[in-house]
Amino acid sequence: MRRITISVDEELAQQFDHLIERHGYENRSEAFRDLLRARIEEERKVSPYKALHGVATVTYIYNFNQRDLAARLAALQHDHHDLCVSATRVILDHNDCLETVILRGKFHEVDAFSKVLIAQNGVRHGSVHLVPLQLNTPSHASHHHHHFLPGS
Missing domain, CATH: 1.10.1220 (Arc Repressor Mutant)
Known part of the structure; x- marks a missing residue:
């Protein structure tokens, strides 16, 4: 010691x-x-995880009535639909919503996009929980392709 x-x-x-x-x-x-x-x-x-995959939960509060903010957040999620697994919105009162977005993809892309979401002007209490994944096994997507092959 x-x-x-x-x-x-x-x-x-x-x-x-x-x-x-x-x-x-x-x-x-x-x-x-x-x-x-x-x-x-x-x-x-x-640092060493740049090439690997990751998942993140991104949680924040925003004012639903703030000009353009809700639309801007939705547009960002649409622009990154390949990363967005789900988004859940909880209405807190007349103005405030709490939103949790689950992201999955290349670690550096998930990391970057989660920071973009919580950095939006008008977003408060932003928090990101980011988990690196080492996908050594074949992804589930590759298994699903077999269902669409003729004769399988």
């Missing part, structure tokens, strides 16, 4: 201690190791 000493300001230290309490960590080191592992995992997802 190697010791690393870090310096943080008082406010950050207090917030860290509250996080430790809420999540029931034994001590600061255990909590910090967890945070470090999570961050390293995030980095790992975006």
